Amino acid sequence: MAARDRVKPGAVARCLLTWYDRGHRDLPWRRTSDPYRIWVSEIMLQQTRAQAVIPYYERFLARFPTPAALAAAEENEVLALWSGLGYYYRARNLLRAARLTFAASFPRDYAGIRALPGIGDYTAAAIASIAFGLPHAAVDGNVLRVVARVENDAADIGSAATRARFRAVAESWLDPRRPGEFNQAMMELGATVCLPRNPVCAACPLAAMCLARAAGTAAQLPVKLRKVQPVQLETVLLVVRNRGRILLRRRADSASRMAGFWELPEAGDLPGARLGTVYGSFRHTITHHHYTVTVRAAAAGRRPPACEWFAPAEIAALPVTTATRKSLRLCGLYRP
Secondary structure (H helix, E strand, O other), rough: OHHHHHOHHHHHHHHHHHHHHHHOOHHHHOOOHHHHHHHHHHHHHOOOOHHHHHHHHHHHHHHHHOOOHHHHHHHHHHHHHOOOOOOOHHHHHHHHHHHHHHOOOOOOOHHHHHOOOOOOOOHHHHHHHHOOOOOOOOHHHHHHHHHHHHOOOOOEEEOOHHHHHHHHHHHOOOOOOOHHHHHHHHHHHHHHOOOOOOOOOOOOOHHHHHHHHHHOOOHHHHHHOOOOOOEEEEEEEEEEEEEEEEEEEEOOOOOOOOOOEEEEHHHHHHHOEEEEEEEEEEEEEEEEEEEEEEEEEEEEEOOOOEEEEOOOHHHOOOOOOHHHHHHHHOOOOOOO
């Protein structure tokens, strides 16, 4: 029997679902069939690890337990609860979509879900399959990796043609009777066993049919040829205090990233500021930009435009940049 003949779509689904049924991570969004809660989880999980999402998910739903509650919220409050999770356009799109669905109803089909702000092919497929049992394969980076290895396919996953082909493979594997569980099993496999580095092939339910394992090429897959080169940057954030309050600067509404967020000023924001103690430094990454952030005490004269004074207790309720939160924690001034 030829090696390729070993990859049988039905066998993939059976092995994967049997493995998933025996045990998987107990994640809070797996304990609900509420489309709203599943939707919130899928938006938060975009480009973010599950364990990092859990506390944000629980706090967010405690404050906004229904689409109506979210639709009625102010953007600043939504952003404040999202602060630290990153990719803040997700929160803004979630709020926009909540207002749209509150005016009508949450769509129950793939096309309607896909049309909502902030939802792409993967998220629409995940919500449609998990919340409504619709047969759509959810294909993210984890799933692309599983497909590349099981098929032993070294095509560039940065290519739209390759992604479309891998999506077709995942669709062929999908069990239409249990699409939600199948998609979650694929995600679980990619997140816990078929890891980017050092895959745990001995524990994989698909090991017997994995062509990359048979060929010894699993560690080299998937292939992504077009890589963005990292950019190394340095910045200094200033902690200016006055009568127990801290000076923060608000990003302009026209800013391309994190518009309206509050942050510690940099030296260029405070001409003539007198620099003081260095509290320390840390590394901070935004996509392919790697920052070394130094945090210093400073004294300034008049309050410059776009800056305001806040008591430390007030800062937790503001949409604050992650670098600012890290800086204030370093100084012992931020406790959400």
